[in-house]
Amino acid sequence: MIAQHPEREQILLENVLSALGNPLRLRIVRALADGGEQSCGVILDDVSKSTLTHHWKVLRDSGVIWQRPSGRENLLSLRRDDLDARFPGLLASVLAATRA
Amino acid sequence: MIAQHPEREQILLENVLSALGNPLRLRIVRALADGGEQSCGVILDDVSKSTLTHHWKVLRDSGVIWQRPSGRENLLSLRRDDLDARFPGLLASVLAATRA
DNA sequence: CGAACTGTTCGTCAACTTACGAACAGTCGT
DNA sequence: ACGACTGTTCGTAAGTTGACGAACAGTTCG
Numbered sequence: 001m002i003a004q005h006p007e008r009e010q011i012l013l014e015n016v017l018s019a020l021g022n023p024l025r026l027r028i029v030r031a032l033a034d035g036g037e038q039s040c041g042v043i044l045d046d047v048s049k050s051t052l053t054h055h056w057k058v059l060r061d062s063g064v065i066w067q068r069p070s071g072r073e074n075l076l077s078l079r080r081d082d083l084d085a086r087f088p089g090l091l092a093s094v095l096a097a098t099r100a
Numbered sequence: 101m102i103a104q105h106p107e108r109e110q111i112l113l114e115n116v117l118s119a120l121g122n123p124l125r126l127r128i129v130r131a132l133a134d135g136g137e138q139s140c141g142v143i144l145d146d147v148s149k150s151t152l153t154h155h156w157k158v159l160r161d162s163g164v165i166w167q168r169p170s171g172r173e174n175l176l177s178l179r180r181d182d183l184d185a186r187f188p189g190l191l192a193s194v195l196a197a198t199r200a
Numbered sequence: 201c202g203a204a205c206t207g208t209t210c211g212t213c214a215a216c217t218t219a220c221g222a223a224c225a226g227t228c229g230t
Numbered sequence: 231a232c233g234a235c236t237g238t239t240c241g242t243a244a245g246t247t248g249a250c251g252a253a254c255a256g257t258t259c260g
Binding site for chain 3: 039040041049050052053056069071072073074
């Protein structure tokens with residue numbers, strides 16, 4: 001029950017933007033952009049596990065990330081291709097802006 | 101008491117993204133991008149005046165728009181220069197994506 | 201098997217968001 | 231001065247968000 005990732009065509013700009021409009025999620029996206037596919041636990045900050053699970057869901061539902069189980073871990077990765085296809089240049093400019 | 105617009109340097113990516121992460125505000129931004137500076141009332145949809153006032157505030161506080169009084173109207177305009185300076189390419193890709 | 205580990209689910213909670221109408225405050229034209 | 235007009239302020243209300251801990255579920259390894 002990894003939950004439903006939206007199809008590429010179902011990804012909505014407003015959902016992506018509001019998903020990214022949160023400092024913690026922005027950091028997560030940044031980490032995924034830098035580090036490629038990685039497990040949930042790696043990006044652990046000072047927030048609780050259940051809080052992170054909530055943010056994975058927001059990012060997943062909005063179409064920003066893929067989440068797939070692997071052993072006892074859950075691997076996360078950016079849906080770069082899909083985001084670039086739907087909203088060319090958006091992810092790049094967001095990532096560039098966080099790179100400051 | 102037109103309220104405080106943030107300085108260019110104070111504009112935060114997360115605030116801009118969450119401001120844009122709303123369908124109504126996205127339409128407003130789109131209208132401003134197309135039509136240049138215009139009065140609040142022009143973009144009136146099916147929403148009430150007080151609701152719009154709320155959205156002007158969100159857009160203003162996040163640094164997405166300028167709002168200035170002119171006679172009995174209140175003129176709105178996109179802070180294109182500031183947004184481009186802070187987050188190059190972001191506004192363009194968002195606008196391009198809404199242009200679909 | 202059983203302990204350790206990773207992450208989810210559930211219930212809860214405070215804070216924020218989005219929306220509305222009614223009343224108000226300037227401004228413009230007459 | 232008066233009415234029409236534009237937008238704000240205020241109070242209210244329903245819904246969403248972001249956070250947490252406790253309990254659970256699946257996987258791995260001794």
